Amino acid sequence: MARLALIGFGRWGKKIAKTLGSLPGVDLAYICDPHVTKDSVRTSLPxxxxxxxxxxxxxxxxxxIDGILVATSGSTHFDIALPFIEKGLPVFIEKPLTTSLPQAQALEKAAQKNQSPVFVGHIHLYNPAYRKTKELLPTLGEIRLLWFESMNNGPYRNDMSSLWDWAPHDIIMALDLLGQKPTNVKAWQYSWLRPQTNLADMTVASLEFQTPTKVLLHMGWLSPVKKKKLTIIGSRHTLVFDDTATKKIALYENLGPTVEAGSGHIQSIIPQTPQVSYPEIPAGEPLMEEMKAFVSTVHSRATPNTPISQGVEVVKIIAAIEQAAKST
Incomplete structure (x- = not known):
């Protein structure tokens, strides 16, 4: 039996609690949140x-206590998680790991010193549709572009920008798919709601790597329509992973023109009609898969599939995007 404590019982914390409550061999013993009562928890958590x-x-x-889960605002993660990491406990921390690179590095150092398995909530890596996308990647040919679109009408936050809220999902998928770290970052940020702050409403960024592959990120919280889409353009085929769609993966074969070698001449300006297929995706709910993985970490104390080193790298790239945006 894994005896766990959850810190944070907001919108996402409630989903985590319900998921843990449905898992065999899990005892969610404690909830820590100054804004909840016993009655409110009993009403929302059967x-x-x-x-x-x-x-x-x-x-x-x-x-x-066998493990701690931190599902509070991103800016509070460092102060909340550190004491439990120093005790050597397995700790789950929602994304982003922290909202500053020095804090992320300090948590990593503490985790190494105290042998605390820190599990970062990069939930998309547990999404069956994403895993199918990764499986299909070699069939696309040479990868030219990963194009991420992540936006919605909110949620609006006072402790971090839309970049910190949305980018961790996209960056971790890019790192996981490409297996390498970016060598250069370019970025543009825009703040209309609160221009007196550094809380950007929209960010556009590009990541460059040692290979010709490029990554384009577009994220924000002022869109009337929710988007959570990754378009992968390859030399042979194009794949679209749309996490808001009923058919989450669309594979476009023979998309694009025929280009003559050497001259670069396009033989016809009329696009080909691509063949579109919708690959079958294994069943599975991302949060359930993620919580199962964390419980496994609690029992084994092995390095998680989404370890703290991964979380630190994501924070490092987000910080680099912010810095690049200041110079444009």
């Missing part, structure tokens, strides 16, 4: 027996 509602200082004194 777990028997219900978790005990306690304060963060009280949780720090509890014995017999």
């Amino acid at each position: 777990i028997t027996p219900p978790p005990e509602i306690i304060s963060l200082p009280e949780l720090g004194k509890k014995q017999g």
